[in-house]
Amino acid sequence: MKKTVRIKINGKTYEAEEGESILSVCNRENIDIPNLCFNEALAPYGACRLCMVEVVNGPGKKGMTTSCTLEAVEGLEVVTDTEQIVKYRNVLFELYLAQAPNSEEIKEMAAKYGVTKTRFAKKAKPLDPLGNKCVLCGQCVRVCDEIMGTAAINYIGRGFHTKINTPYLEKNDACMGCGACAEVCPTGAIQMEDIYDKRIMKSWSGTEVKLKKCKSCGRYFAPEPIAEFAYAKLDPEIKEELKDLCPDCRRKLLSRKEILISQGEVSKNED
Amino acid sequence: MKIKTLQDLENVRKAGIKKLFPDKPRIAVGLATCGIAAGGQDVYEALETALKKKGVNAFLTKTGCFGICNEEPLVNIAMPGKPLVILHKVQKEDAESIAEKVAKGKLPEEKALCKIEEWDHITSEKPFFYGKGYENIPLWNEIPYFKPQKKVVLRDAGIINPEDIEEYIAVGGYSAVYKALTKMTPDEVVEEVKKSGLRGRGGAGFPTGLKWEFTKKEKSDVKYVICNADEGDPGAYMNRNEMESDPHMVIEGMIIGAYAIGASEGFIYVRAEYPLAIERLKLAIKQAKEYGLLGEHIFGTEFSFDIRIATGAGAFVCGEETALIASIEGKPGRPRPRPPFPAQKGLWEKPTNINNVETWCNIAPIIKKGGEWFSRIGIERNTGTKVFSLVGKVNKVGLVEVPLGTTINEIVCHIGGCGIKSKEIKAVQTGGPSGGCIPRNLFDTPIDYDHLKEVGSIMGSGGLVVMDEDTCMVDTAKYFLSFTVDESCGKCVPCREGLKRMYDILEKITDGRGTEEDLGILDELAHTIKATSLCGLGQTAPNPVITTIKYFKDEYMEHIKNKVCPARVCRALIDYFIVPDKCKGCTICAKNCPVGAIDGGPGLIHIIDQSKCIACGTCMDVCPFDAVVKLSGEKIDTPDKPIPVKKGR
Ligand SMILES: Cc1cc2nc3c(=O)[nH]c(=O)nc-3n(C[C@H](O)[C@H](O)[C@H](O)COP(=O)(O)O)c2cc1C
Ligand code: FES
Numbered sequence: 044m045k046k047t048v049r050i051k052i053n054g055k056t057y058e059a060e061e062g063e064s065i066l067s068v069c070n071r072e073n074i075d076i077p078n079l080c081f082n083e084a085l086a087p088y089g090a091c092r093l094c095m096v097e098v099v100n101g102p103g104k105k106g107m108t109t110s111c112t113l114e115a116v117e118g119l120e121v122v123t124d125t126e127q128i129v130k131y132r133n134v135l136f137e138l139y140l141a142q143a144p145n146s147e148e149i150k151e152m153a154a155k156y157g158v159t160k161t162r163f164a165k166k167a168k169p170l171d172p173l174g175n176k177c178v179l180c181g182q183c184v185r186v187c188d189e190i191m192g193t194a195a196i197n198y199i200g201r202g203f204h205t206k207i208n209t210p211y212l213e214k215n216d217a218c219m220g221c222g223a224c225a226e227v228c229p230t231g232a233i234q235m236e237d238i239y240d241k242r243i244m245k246s247w248s249g250t251e252v253k254l255k256k257c258k259s260c261g262r263y264f265a266p267e268p269i270a271e272f273a274y275a276k277l278d279p280e281i282k283e284e285l286k287d288l289c290p291d292c293r294r295k296l297l298s299r300k301e302i303l304i305s306q307g308e309v310s311k312n313e314d
Numbered sequence: 315m316k317i318k319t320l321q322d323l324e325n326v327r328k329a330g331i332k333k334l335f336p337d338k339p340r341i342a343v344g345l346a347t348c349g350i351a352a353g354g355q356d357v358y359e360a361l362e363t364a365l366k367k368k369g370v371n372a373f374l375t376k377t378g379c380f381g382i383c384n385e386e387p388l389v390n391i392a393m394p395g396k397p398l399v400i401l402h403k404v405q406k407e408d409a410e411s412i413a414e415k416v417a418k419g420k421l422p423e424e425k426a427l428c429k430i431e432e433w434d435h436i437t438s439e440k441p442f443f444y445g446k447g448y449e450n451i452p453l454w455n456e457i458p459y460f461k462p463q464k465k466v467v468l469r470d471a472g473i474i475n476p477e478d479i480e481e482y483i484a485v486g487g488y489s490a491v492y493k494a495l496t497k498m499t500p501d502e503v504v505e506e507v508k509k510s511g512l513r514g515r516g517g518a519g520f521p522t523g524l525k526w527e528f529t530k531k532e533k534s535d536v537k538y539v540i541c542n543a544d545e546g547d548p549g550a551y552m553n554r555n556e557m558e559s560d561p562h563m564v565i566e567g568m569i570i571g572a573y574a575i576g577a578s579e580g581f582i583y584v585r586a587e588y589p590l591a592i593e594r595l596k597l598a599i600k601q602a603k604e605y606g607l608l609g610e611h612i613f614g615t616e617f618s619f620d621i622r623i624a625t626g627a628g629a630f631v632c633g634e635e636t637a638l639i640a641s642i643e644g645k646p647g648r649p650r651p652r653p654p655f656p657a658q659k660g661l662w663e664k665p666t667n668i669n670n671v672e673t674w675c676n677i678a679p680i681i682k683k684g685g686e687w688f689s690r691i692g693i694e695r696n697t698g699t700k701v702f703s704l705v706g707k708v709n710k711v712g713l714v715e716v717p718l719g720t721t722i723n724e725i726v727c728h729i730g731g732c733g734i735k736s737k738e739i740k741a742v743q744t745g746g747p748s749g750g751c752i753p754r755n756l757f758d759t760p761i762d763y764d765h766l767k768e769v770g771s772i773m774g775s776g777g778l779v780v781m782d783e784d785t786c787m788v789d790t791a792k793y794f795l796s797f798t799v800d801e802s803c804g805k806c807v808p809c810r811e812g813l814k815r816m817y818d819i820l821e822k823i824t825d826g827r828g829t830e831e832d833l834g835i836l837d838e839l840a841h842t843i844k845a846t847s848l849c850g851l852g853q854t855a856p857n858p859v860i861t862t863i864k865y866f867k868d869e870y871m872e873h874i875k876n877k878v879c880p881a882r883v884c885r886a887l888i889d890y891f892i893v894p895d896k897c898k899g900c901t902i903c904a905k906n907c908p909v910g911a912i913d914g915g916p917g918l919i920h921i922i923d924q925s926k927c928i929a930c931g932t933c934m935d936v937c938p939f940d941a942v943v944k945l946s947g948e949k950i951d952t953p954d955k956p957i958p959v960k961k962g963r
Contacts, residue, residue: 089651090806092846103653107845112651127845134842138811162835163815179804198646198804201629203814205804 051100051120059115066094066110069123076123077132077152079139079229080180081111085189091180092135095128096121107131129156137161139178146176146230172208173246176232179205183224183233193217196224196247209248218244220252220266242266257289259296264289316606318614323483323492326605330484334442334474337394339372339416341365343404344388344472346379346558347551347590348712352386353406360409361389368410370417378559380472382459383712385427388472393419396445398473400454402427421448428454436469436679437486458731459710462724464691466699467675468715471559476594479601482562488607490678494570495615498681503574504530507677509685511697516542516633516670517748517774518850519763525667528657530575532665537577539568540642540661540668543584543591544626544633547746548797550777552701553671555713557584557591560675561598565621567674569612570681572619575667580621583638585628595623630747630801634849635668637803648803649849670775672701693719696762700773704730706780707737714778716761723757726780737782741865745774747794747801748854750861751787770861772854786883787866788873791859792820798855808843809852815839816859823870824884826877833870837863878947885929888946892933894919896941899959903933903942918956 046061052074059068064087069076079091089112096110100120107128110121136153141163143149153159166175181198184207188194195218199206209215220242225233234245237254240263244250254263255270274282285293317323334340343349343358358376365372380388385402389412392398399421404412408425415422429451434441454460465471474481482488494503508523529537541564545553557564568580584592599621602608610618624642626632632647639661641647660666676698680688689697696718702725705711709731716725722742726732733739741751744761750771752759759765763773781790795817804810816839822828840856847853863870872878879887892903892912897919904912904920911927914920922933934942943950 087651089848092806092808092848095846109651114653131842131846134812134838135807135846138807138815141815142807142811163811164818178807179810181805201804202799202802203804203810205810 048115048117048119050115050118053122053124061115061117063115064111065096065113065115065119065121068115069110074123076110077156078111079152079178080182082182082186082227085182085185087112088181088185091178093132095132096123097125097128132156133158137163141165143176143178143230143232145174146178146232148230149176149178171206172212172248173206173232174234176230177207178230179207180229181207182227182229183207186223186227191219191221191223193219193221195219195250208246209250212248214248214250218247218250218252219268219272220244220250221269221272237263239263255287257292258287259292260289262289262291315604317488318606320492323488326480326483327486328484330478330480330482333373333375333478333481334484335392335394336373339370339394339419340392341372341374341412341416342377342390342473342475343374344379344386344390345376346471346476346555348379348383348555349386349388350590354387356406357387357389357404357409360406361412364409364413365416368413368417370413372413372416375475376477377473378471378476379555379713381463381468381555381713381715382427382710384710388427390472391416391421392444393421396447397429397431397451398433398444399423399429399448399451400427400472401425423448423450426451428452428457428460430454430473433473434469435473435485436466437490437682438484439486442485459712459729462720462729463715464699464717465715466679466691467556467563467672467701468559468713469679470563471555474560476559476561477597479562479598479605479607482560486682487562487678488566490681491566491569491573491607492613494573494681495613495617500530500574500576503570503681506685507574507680510676510680510688511685511695512673512676512680512688513696513763514670515672515676515700515775517745517772519773522669522673525657525669526571526574528655529577529665529667532658534665536579536662536664537575538661538664538666539572539575539577539580540635540638540656540666541568541580541582541671541674542633542635542638542668543582543588543671544638545585545588545671545775546628546630546633546801547748547775547777549703549705549779550746550775551703552713552776554588554591556671556675556701557588558594561591561594562602563675563678564595564671565598565602565608567669567677568621569607569619570677571667571669571674573617575665577667578619580619581624581642581661582621583624583626583632583642585632586625587628592623592625599623629803630797631803631849631851634851636849638668639666646803648805649851651848672776692717693760693762695764700761700776702761702776702778704778704780706743706778707734707739707782707785708732708780709734718762719760719765721758721760722752725761725778726757730780733780733782737784739780739782740785741781741787743771743779743781743790743794743858744777745772745854745857746777747797748772748850748857749774749777750857751781751790751865752861753865756865770864771857784881784883786824786879786881787862787869788820788824788879789881789883791862792817792824794858795820795855798851802851802855806846806848806852808846809848809855812839812843813852813855816843816856820859823873824879825886826873826884828870828874830874833863833874876947880946882944882946884946888929888944889924889949890922890927890929890931890933891943891945891950891952892920892922892937893941893943893950894952896939897959898939898941900938902936902938906932906936908932914956917959919953919959921952921954921956 078094094110136158140161144165242252252266389401389404512522513519637647637649656666701715802809899917911923
């Protein structure tokens, strides 16, 4: 068990696990801090710079820092909304509005903090591969690498010209079509679509992933690599029975079995 | 042979001394990159041929850079028992006459820059005495360029052969390793470095002893030391020279550091653009291994240590320590937030101590002479010397090593000999793209970590770029911004997006489209980027803009309000004119104009069509009569169409 420590946020005392990120604590305690690159499931990244807080007391360095990378230690004291933080954050929102002018999510988030306009030229044509909605928070890249172990997408180029996509902007076989990237994207930038027997990762250079056909109803239900990925983790016996069934048919099969068991027609240990 | 004991070291030292003081003339050609670029390699080969042809019995060898790059190629000659004489601007054509003179026991005195009678290599037991003589040649430290200098880091540069470990050992090299390993505990080594007050020479000036202590305290089976040789600041080349001229001093420092913190492996991260440095480091590592100074059981102790070289592909941000570590690990060179610091979690998650090349170069002298000795050089809180690369609009360029706390004026005006063609010096830029521009009226500022910070700049790695009346400060700020925009890794938003927006505004101003409101936005962006960026690149990149606005606001205002570039640099704001009274109708300008903007003909006064002119300046460069002028916000009267040149002129 990790040690529990007491920290102060905006003058109020909270308990936290030692080493836990201050942003996690704030999320749990409903203390509002905007953020784009933080995800509990991923390693802290510190790129969006929106989650700034000011350390006013504690064993480490004082001053402004990102709360997602700030670890809870006994006696740490931070404030979340200083005049300075608000001022700098507003400029960052303006930069985001110019970088991702087509993202409704970014507009909403900025508006929530009172920023509705930007003084900087909005990115126009040529559109980036993600339709000028991407803010390069890197959640998609990290979930693909850290969680799925696939690393099908990555950064291309550097600086102002950085993009996220598949290598050489070509279709990438490594992609399993799991869609975790689209799931974590905070700006709605990642597009994918299932068309008949294929999943098309529109944002990832049109990468195509074959879908698995349900052996019972014939419906295409999940990307093949993901199904295989999941089967590899299953108990081999269960695997055979449930293999290649769509979720609906799987449920049907199982409930039918339950009924048969309850009617005593099949003994529980039979299979 | 493997050196195991003090006696072994002493034997090698004696062998090395024989090479430094042979019983025949020793001729050493300066062959660091600066010397080679000036033709040193040709000089070396010509000397080799000439000496052979004339059958002169002399010892021809190579050496590093003596620091006065203006005067390259440098050749130094030592006759037995006579002062070491440094010849400058030696050409391959001089080889024969040099060989002839040397054959007669003489020197080409007319080529002499200075002489050295006695030299303190710092690490040797006592200074080396060459001899007295040559009354007409000034002593090295009598000439203005060297007078205020103090060579601690450059103690061997330009004197010993960087490719020969025996010569390094001859001047006391590796005796500090011997002392540390056999007579001091790791704690004592750290203590000595702390006592010296040495601060990191990579830019931020963090106390080195303290950093070592942090890494030492971490408990881990494996620890690493890294030498940061990524040197990416435009105009800076101290580290390159240190490695090329004296690679063993870097290695020696790293061995001592590794012993102190308990590391068993080290990496030197060098940018691939430094092929000669890499070559000499590789050779030095190989030699150190052959002599048993790297590898298992150094000096027969329990301590084992090895060094590998990692090359960087030239991204500026890879000089940042966390990006550098990622790069060695084979990952993209992007910084990550600190903490954890490398001392806690560095290379492959192991405690890692990373120091700049020049920081490592200071270690052997500190161990040899003591921290106390070192702390007496320089000023309080800023001890020791610093090597600067003095470049730009200054008379003498080169590597300058001075005690910290020396004033800008001393360096730029006394050592550098002020502006070229007696132009007025306007400012000096320190710290590269992370630094600031310091105006002339602040030239009495001592150069050290704290004073530079006070005036809004930073020490950085030691680049000093001099600017004169022909330098536009807005354009300068724009140049540095274009560099950081290009080099930003793109991870965090302020640096990636913000710097580009700053650059766009600066471009607007230099194009004559700027407004006063833009200055306000520039300021707001600059402070936001400084305060919120993830790594040092973004945190310091606005400095050139902030300082130029602070000290040269009038220049910005001229661009904005009057559409005038006072230094006549910004193309959109300058016009070229042909002075009718000076034009001789030679047609050269019209022939060379790339856009056909010049009207005229033989014997006619030429006229530039301003609507076609792209302000490239070619006409001015080619005019043999200095008839073309460059103006900003002004005009001169010119005829409407080409008329004959007045007779009798
Ligand atoms: C963008 C950037 C570039 C850097 N480049 C270098 C470099 O080329 N060489 C260097 O020694 N330090 C460089 N640094 C500083 C390093 O991060 C680190 O502080 C230094 O190597 C520590 O060594 P020291 O304590 O001996 O100075 C750079 C820092 C930043 C932010
Ligand atoms: S959430 Fe902290 S920097 Fe993005």
